[in-house]
Amino acid sequence: MKSHRPDIAAFLQQGSFAVVGASQDRAKYGNKCLRCYQQHGLPVAAVNPKGADVEGAKGYASLALVPETVRAASVVAPPAAAMGIVKDAIARGIRHLWFQPGAEEAAASAAARSAGIHVIDDGACVLVALGFHDH
Numbered sequence: 001m002k003s004h005r006p007d008i009a010a011f012l013q014q015g016s017f018a019v020v021g022a023s024q025d026r027a028k029y030g031n032k033c034l035r036c037y038q039q040h041g042l043p044v045a046a047v048n049p050k051g052a053d054v055e056g057a058k059g060y061a062s063l064a065l066v067p068e069t070v071r072a073a074s075v076v077a078p079p080a081a082a083m084g085i086v087k088d089a090i091a092r093g094i095r096h097l098w099f100q101p102g103a104e105e106a107a108a109s110a111a112a113r114s115a116g117i118h119v120i121d122d123g124a125c126v127l128v129a130l131g132f133h134d135h
Helices: 005-012 030-041 081-093 106-114 125-132
Strands: 017-020 044-047 073-076 098-100 118-120
Touching: 005 098, 005 118, 005 125, 017 030, 030 044, 030 125, 073 081, 081 098, 081 106, 098 106, 106 118
Parallel strands: 017 044, 017 073, 073 098, 098 118
Antiparallel strands: none
């Protein structure tokens, strides 16, 4: 098994995940991120405004609506949505957020950290950390 830096290892140890910004379009990163979790046998929920299922993963319209078993979320959504996602994470009790490259927003990251949420927002990518094969 690959060794990860401590913050990524702590995120992955949560064991059940959501992808905020999950897309049914296989060319989009929100879809690739979700499939990456699936390729590694990790339980994952899809979060998108329509609440649509993605790649067989159950869909939810908001991070606040995911099952309590979800403990960490990868965010692949526009930075303008980041603060709302942080509020949803706080409401749901999710303590780990990973803003994927392009989804980062400094004020949202600061708000999450001040609420006690562990945040990854430095350009690290789950596709690289875990390894992803697009097929």
